[in-house]
Amino acid sequence: MAEKLIDIKEVTLNNNCPECYSKEGLRLTFRQKIKETKLYKSITSEISHEIVCNTCESIIYPVQWTDDIDRVFEYQKKAFTPKKPSTFLKKTSWIIISGVIILVAIILSAVFYLNL
Structure with missing residues (x-):
């Protein structure tokens, strides 16, 4: 199983960096x-x-955040809208599901005809 993180939102902050004190970056x-x-x-x-x-x-880890960075983060967190959790079946799944349905139909029809 492959797990990866995709970027949903990226925001430039106008706060000073706690490491280099730059206002940009x-x-x-x-x-x-x-x-x-x-x-x-x-x-x-x-x-x-x-x-x-x-x-x-x-x-910049949360323990290094200034009060200003914390306030901006909380604001951006409220403004952030993630993608809805969902699951998409791939072609292989649909082939397996179709095969199982066909197999069940064949078995049921064979049982039905044997009982006649």
Whole structure:
């Protein structure tokens, strides 16, 4: 099973970086997890976030956040709309399901004709 995170929303923040104090370069990214197998592809409700400074190329962890960054994050979190969790069956699944239905129909028709 392959799991990956896809970027749903990316926002540039105008706050100072706690590492390099640059006012430009902070980026907040929201990601949503997708699970994929040979039979299905599923968008989960699991959301992650990350703040990165493009100036000093460091990840800004929540313990490093200032009150301003925390307020902006909470605002962006409320404004963020994730994709709805869903599951899509792949072609292989539909072939298996069709095969099972046909097999059940054959077995039921054979049982019906033997009882006549």
